[in-house]
Amino acid sequence: MIKRRLRFGAFLIAVSVIMLGVARLLSHEKMYRMTSGEYIKWVDFDVTAEAMNDALNISLDAYKKGYDADFVKLLSYLGAKYGGDFRHYKKKDLTDIYDKIKNGEKLDTIGAKYNYYPYYLEAYGAVLSEYVGEFYIDGKQYYGLRAFSPIAKGYYYNHSDDFGASRSYGYNRKHLGHDLMGSVGTPVIAIESGYVEALGWNQYGGWRIGIRSFDNKRYYYYAHLRKDHPYVSDLKEGDMVNAGQVIGYLGMTGYSAKENVNNIKTPHLHFGIQLIFDPSQKDGYNQIWIDCYELTKFLSQNRMGVVVSTDGKDRVAEKDVIIYDMPD
Numbered sequence: 001m002i003k004r005r006l007r008f009g010a011f012l013i014a015v016s017v018i019m020l021g022v023a024r025l026l027s028h029e030k031m032y033r034m035t036s037g038e039y040i041k042w043v044d045f046d047v048t049a050e051a052m053n054d055a056l057n058i059s060l061d062a063y064k065k066g067y068d069a070d071f072v073k074l075l076s077y078l079g080a081k082y083g084g085d086f087r088h089y090k091k092k093d094l095t096d097i098y099d100k101i102k103n104g105e106k107l108d109t110i111g112a113k114y115n116y117y118p119y120y121l122e123a124y125g126a127v128l129s130e131y132v133g134e135f136y137i138d139g140k141q142y143y144g145l146r147a148f149s150p151i152a153k154g155y156y157y158n159h160s161d162d163f164g165a166s167r168s169y170g171y172n173r174k175h176l177g178h179d180l181m182g183s184v185g186t187p188v189i190a191i192e193s194g195y196v197e198a199l200g201w202n203q204y205g206g207w208r209i210g211i212r213s214f215d216n217k218r219y220y221y222y223a224h225l226r227k228d229h230p231y232v233s234d235l236k237e238g239d240m241v242n243a244g245q246v247i248g249y250l251g252m253t254g255y256s257a258k259e260n261v262n263n264i265k266t267p268h269l270h271f272g273i274q275l276i277f278d279p280s281q282k283d284g285y286n287q288i289w290i291d292c293y294e295l296t297k298f299l300s301q302n303r304m305g306v307v308v309s310t311d312g313k314d315r316v317a318e319k320d321v322i323i324y325d326m327p328d
């Protein structure tokens with residue numbers, strides 16, 4: 001009897017596994033239809049900090065030794081292999097690929113055996129393509145991670161995976177970003193370079209800054225900035241900001257139609273990353289916002305230190321990071 005029940009249990013498990021597999025294939029199929037001949041309509045960014053770290057280390061080693069093991073391509077290969085589900089991640093999958101590359105195989109050729117490799121290349125590339133590369137500090141050239149944690153070095157914060165949680169203020173909304181709890185006045189750092197596209201009061205975000213990456217594919221939204229002194233002096237729409245630059249200060253403004261009001265209970269930085277493959281996705285119902293929790297963990301290894309500005313009114317980055325592949 002017990003044996004039979006066990007057998008039935010095993011049968012149920014097998015059926016569930018098959019059904020999960022079918023579901024995954026269907027979601028692949030959906031993504032494929034969404035991408036064929038048109039721009040990408042949706043991205044689940046579930047790459048873990050661990051996988052990003054391992055891919056970063058391999059890409060840095062490859063850069064030194066002259067192999068072609070690009071950071072985004074490595075992760076896109078994994079994305080295609082796992083169907084985007086990084087709970088399957090094993091470091092060995094990366095080191096195996098790196099061994100093949102060292103033996104003369106091309107990452108694109110290895111990836112090509114997966115139908116969805118091009119999708120992941122474009123989807124993950126839209127998130128990460130500018131994060132690793134060359135940069136200069138005081139005229140000296142470096143290669144590595146050139147995107148930053150949004151929280152300055154030496155300042156405390158805590159966070160949890162809060163993407164998609166529901167929000168009560170205003171209409172019923174999902175949380176399309178990530179909250180970093182810290183103290184009021186903590187300098188907020190630009191994760192990536194770009195142009196200030198929006199700056200000012202928004203009834204949800206309070207004092208907020210929107211920065212668009214130079215390739216136009218990412219829109220960074222930093223919200224609930226400090227009452228009275230939300231931004232570094234003179235920052236305005238249209239300005240160019242550098243990755244690692246101080247842009248403003250953590251606060252608790254927002255949830256108010258009236259300007260400069262602290263109506264957020266816990267001081268925190270809300271930041272979000274929106275992906276834009278087509279201009280129609282910037283506003284309205286087709287927006288793509290990604291889960292930034294694992295990305296934030298990954299970026300926590302690169303936190304910018306700050307010093308007091310010469311006029312004493314602001315905090316500024318202790319060093320300027322210059323990235324040359326900027327637009328004219």
Ligand SMILES: [Zn+2]
Binds near residue numbers: 175269270
């Ligand atoms: Zn938030």
